[in-house]
Amino acid sequence: MRVFVTAKGKDLDSSVDPRFGRAEYYIIYDTETGEFKAVENPFKRGQTAVGISLAQRVIEEGAQAAISGNFGPNAFEVLKAAGISLYRAGGDLTVKEALDALVKGKLPAMNSATPREVAEKLEKELK
Amino acid sequence: MIISVASGKGGTGKTTFSVLLARAVAPALYIDADVEEPNGGIFLKPDIEREEDFTELVPKIIPEKCTYCGECARACPYKALVIIPPPAKKDLFFPELCHSCGVCAYVCPEKGALIEVPRKKGVIRVGKAGDLDFMEGVLNIGEPTAVPLIKSLVKRAREYPGDVILDAPPGTSCPVVEAVGEADFVLLVAEPTPFGVHDLSLVVDMVRQLDKRFAVVVNKAQEGNTLVEDYARREGIPVLFKIPFSEEIARMYSRGELPFGRFEAQLRELHLKIKEMAG
Missing domain, CATH: 3.40.50.300 (P-loop containing nucleotide triphosphate hydrolases)
Structure with missing residues (x-):
């Protein structure tokens, strides 16, 4: 299974980036082979529709699951329509820890988008 | 004047x-x-x-004619369209992002797969x-x-x-x-x-x-x-x-x-x- 994870850095010891559309990097991890690649998020400084753009990238990368701290309403709609399983990695989990938790079935699934007020609070904290 | x-x-x-x-x-x-x-x-x-x-005119996908090739979504400068390729074959439209520029209809290679319909703004x-x-x-x-x-x-x-x-x-x-x-x-x-x-x-x-x-x-x-x-x-x-x-x-x-x-x-x-x- 190919898993898409938003990350603050380029390796598996980086923290999961709590933002989806404006994440610094994303990591594609193959749970069968253990291989991964890190890509700088080309949309992170975009003006609008960054969530939709990155969600399309998840589809193009052929991922079956996506892990992030939050998913906005538009990104959530796109990813759900594409049948991609969404998981939330809160706190200070590294990408590796989040992937381990996913494989062990311990990562909570996201069944709805992050409410706007929560996302705005997070955005303030990060600044 | x-x-x-x-x-x-x-x-x-x-x-x-x-x-x-x-x-x-x-x-x-x-x-x-x-x-x-x-x-x-x-x-x-x-x-x-x-x-x-x-x-103003906005796009509408006709599912029977669309091949879900995604040309329209790739061309959209505002990311108002999302095409999910087969096997899922879905289209999503975000009207609040659409500027009615018409490029989606222009690039669509399948006749009648993407039509433009008026939307009240x-x-x-x-x-x-x-x-x-x-x-x-x-x-x-x-x-x-x-x-x-x-x-x-x-x-x-x-x-x-x-x-x-x-x-x-x-x-x-x-x-x-x-x-x-x-x-x-x-x-x-x-x-x-x-x-x-x-x-x-x-x-x-x-x-x-x-x-x-x-x-x-x-x-x-x-x-x-x-x-x-x-x-x-x-x-x-x-x-x-x-x-x-x-x-x-x-x-x-x-x-x-x-x-x-x-x-x-x-x-x-x-x-x-x-x-x-x-x-």
């Missing part, structure tokens, strides 16, 4: 001045092109005779306030851009046989450029504060780049405060009118009233002067 009334800063008195001027020079047409927050009607109290839907209300013709655009909340609706209002301004007073949105961005683009003369309303003068200088830059004839109107003018006049003199811009700072006007304004009679004669003179200056 179209006189657009603009200001760099919001809340400086564009509408106050526009409706005073329109009322004084009637018969004429007043157009409220501040379509995200039109409020000229509050003071002019027009009888609205008709309301026309303002629509606002209304244009048309009426009369005594001998003054009245028109206002009202944009639906959440629409990405006011420009197309303003363009439609400006087209009507051009077609009007008499004089038009066009109340523009505030600022210096695309909707304002659209609202002053066809004007024969632009009046810039400013209040005598450091903020007011700063934002006036921005809109002066804009009208200069658009190569417009223009002048300044001071609102809330106070004895001994020459901030706007000093700036205008340095820049060689005429100051053509002043509305005094007055508690009485503020009180009237808060009730949706304005002292129309008080400035009528002066504003008619101003109108003649503008006609001369516009050539």
Whole structure:
């Protein structure tokens, strides 16, 4: 299974980036082979529709699951329509820890988008 | 002749001045092109005779004909379309991101797979306030851009046989450029504060780049405060009118009233002067 994870850095010891559309990097991890690649998020400084753009990238990368701290309403709609399983990695989990938790079935699934007020609070904290 | 009334800063008195001027020079047409927050009607109290839907074309995918190749979504500069390829075969449209540019329909390689359908984005209300013709655009909340609706209002301004007073949105961005683009003369309303003068200088830059004839109107003018006049003199811009700072006007304004009679004669003179200056 190919898993898409938003990350603050380029390796598996980086923290999961709590933002989806404006994440610094994303990591594609193959749970069968253990291989991964890190890509700088080309949309992170975009003006609008960054969530939709990155969600399309998840589809193009052929991922079956996506892990992030939050998913906005538009990104959530796109990813759900594409049948991609969404998981939330809160706190200070590294990408590796989040992937381990996913494989062990311990990562909570996201069944709805992050409410706007929560996302705005997070955005303030990060600044 | 179209006189657009603009200001760099919001809340400086564009509408106050526009409706005073329109009322004084009637018969004429007043157009409220501040379509995200039109409020000229509050003071002019027009009888609205008709309301026309303002629509623009947006894409619609016909599932039986679509191959879900994704060309449309890749071409969309606003990411308003998402195509999920087979086997899922789904399409998502985000209307609040769509600018109705039509590129999706242009690039679609399958005949009839993507059609364009009208979508209501606002209304244009048309009426009369005594001998003054009245028109206002009202944009639906959440629409990405006011420009197309303003363009439609400006087209009507051009077609009007008499004089038009066009109340523009505030600022210096695309909707304002659209609202002053066809004007024969632009009046810039400013209040005598450091903020007011700063934002006036921005809109002066804009009208200069658009190569417009223009002048300044001071609102809330106070004895001994020459901030706007000093700036205008340095820049060689005429100051053509002043509305005094007055508690009485503020009180009237808060009730949706304005002292129309008080400035009528002066504003008619101003109108003649503008006609001369516009050539």
